[in-house]
Amino acid sequence: MQKILYTNSVSEAIDRLVTELSPSSVHIITDTHVEHEVLPRLALSYPVIAVEPGDTNKNIDSLTKIWAGLISQGATRKSLAINIGGGVVTDMGGFAAATYKRGIRFINVPTTLLAAVDAAVGGKTGINFEGLKNEVGAFAPADAVIISTSLFSTLPAEEMLSGYAEMLKHGLLSSENDYTELLGFDILDANLERLLPLLEKSVKVKERIVEEDPREKGIRRALNLGHTTGHAFESLAIHKGAPVPHGHAVAYGILVEMILSHSLESFPSEELYRYSRYLKEQGYGTPSITCDDYASLIEYMRHDKKNDTCDSINFTLLSSPGQVLIDRTASEAQILAAFDIFRDLME
Numbered sequence: 001m002q003k004i005l006y007t008n009s010v011s012e013a014i015d016r017l018v019t020e021l022s023p024s025s026v027h028i029i030t031d032t033h034v035e036h037e038v039l040p041r042l043a044l045s046y047p048v049i050a051v052e053p054g055d056t057n058k059n060i061d062s063l064t065k066i067w068a069g070l071i072s073q074g075a076t077r078k079s080l081a082i083n084i085g086g087g088v089v090t091d092m093g094g095f096a097a098a099t100y101k102r103g104i105r106f107i108n109v110p111t112t113l114l115a116a117v118d119a120a121v122g123g124k125t126g127i128n129f130e131g132l133k134n135e136v137g138a139f140a141p142a143d144a145v146i147i148s149t150s151l152f153s154t155l156p157a158e159e160m161l162s163g164y165a166e167m168l169k170h171g172l173l174s175s176e177n178d179y180t181e182l183l184g185f186d187i188l189d190a191n192l193e194r195l196l197p198l199l200e201k202s203v204k205v206k207e208r209i210v211e212e213d214p215r216e217k218g219i220r221r222a223l224n225l226g227h228t229t230g231h232a233f234e235s236l237a238i239h240k241g242a243p244v245p246h247g248h249a250v251a252y253g254i255l256v257e258m259i260l261s262h263s264l265e266s267f268p269s270e271e272l273y274r275y276s277r278y279l280k281e282q283g284y285g286t287p288s289i290t291c292d293d294y295a296s297l298i299e300y301m302r303h304d305k306k307n308d309t310c311d312s313i314n315f316t317l318l319s320s321p322g323q324v325l326i327d328r329t330a331s332e333a334q335i336l337a338a339f340d341i342f343r344d345l346m347e
């Protein structure tokens with residue numbers, strides 16, 4: 001399993017890992033926001049490769065730029081990449097490292113809540129391709145992940161909400177109690193120290209599942225709760241030129257999939273109200289979906305990686321918080337009805 005270090009002494013932790021791993025050279029992979037907002041605080045002296053920020057840049061052009069940077073900086077097979085950034089950087093930097101000279105070591109230093117609690121952990125790396133999320137990638141765990149809540153001090157509120165959606169997902173997978181505890185926590189009003197124990201608990205939920213099924217042959221599909229629909233929302237938003245943060249799309253996707261869970265698996269209806277009320281109170285916003293978008297959303301869902309055949313759409317559902325059901329399918333009519341209810345609940 002990946003080594004996960006929780007510390008606010010990030011530079012010291014990096015120095016120790018570099019000494020331990022003894023690489024021929026070290027290369028920082030980041031994005032230009034993080035380069036300006038975070039790197040000066042860490043005062044590291046390694047060469048930097050910085051890509052443009054945002055999910056729209058998690059693409060083959062940025063990947064090429066990273067590979068080219070590694071070549072021009074003289075990286076060898078014994079080099080070490082350090083991905084410092086949000087999930088875009090850890091996904092893409094991880095994939096660049098996994099493929100450069102057929103694979104070099106890398107460590108992740110997540111600078112967003114979302115990357116700390118989810119993207120930097122568990123070994124999924126990749127890029128978007130042909131308008132589809134994470135369409136090309138590899139399973140490649142980092143040698144270590146350094147998590148420091150101190151790095152989130154410059155994160156905009158909407159990015160904290162985005163990360164918190166993946167924490168809610170982990171709570172829903174874990175237990176009624178863990179989920180309820182998360183609903184009682186105001187992420188926008190919280191200090192980072194109070195967040196830490198919840199964050200650690202959340203990472204443990206992911207670690208436990210990944211350890212059991214690192215390559216998503218079965219139970220890891222639980223971690224995809226909210227993503228069959230969430231990725232469709234996210235891809236459509238990118239296509240329309242108005243991207244939404246990944247976690248917001250997942251938060252909406254979880255609601256659609258709770259609705260399907262209610263109609264197909266007896267998930268309690270009061271949970272739909274409790275969850276949608278929470279999203280509205282916290283300020284996740286209202287997704288701009290109309291009936292005209294339904295066909296495109298279904299088309300995106302047909303590309304979900306969990307689908308084993310091209311004529312069915314695979315979902316991870318719940319019979320109640322803490323009771324997860326993988327490999328469920330829903331008909332097109334059931335999905336369209338869920339979109340209608342979703343729009344009503346989010347009004």
Ligand SMILES: NC(=O)c1ccc[n+]([C@@H]2O[C@H](COP(=O)([O-])OP(=O)(O)OC[C@H]3O[C@@H](n4cnc5c(N)ncnc54)[C@H](O)[C@@H]3O)[C@@H](O)[C@H]2O)c1
Nearest residue numbers: 033053054086087088111112114118119124151154155246
């Ligand atoms: N591999 C996985 O298991 C996994 C899990 C969840 C999400 N993801 C992927 O992660 C990506 C989303 O990651 P994200 O939410 O971290 O988005 P992101 O990496 O785009 O970061 C969000 C924004 O915050 C900026 N930023 C990062 N750290 C900052 C800081 N400390 N201060 C100020 N600004 C900062 C970034 O430059 C960017 O503009 C998506 O591509 C998603 O598909 C992957």
Ligand SMILES: O=C(O)C(=O)C[C@@H](O)[C@H](O)[C@H](O)COP(=O)(O)O
Nearest residue numbers: 118122124133134220223224227305
């Ligand atoms: O780690 C996993 O497994 C997940 O599904 C975590 C998700 O939050 C994450 O967004 C992941 O990148 C989705 O993977 P994909 O296989 O659906 O592209």
Ligand SMILES: [Zn+2]
Nearest residue numbers: 166227246250
């Ligand atoms: Zn996700």
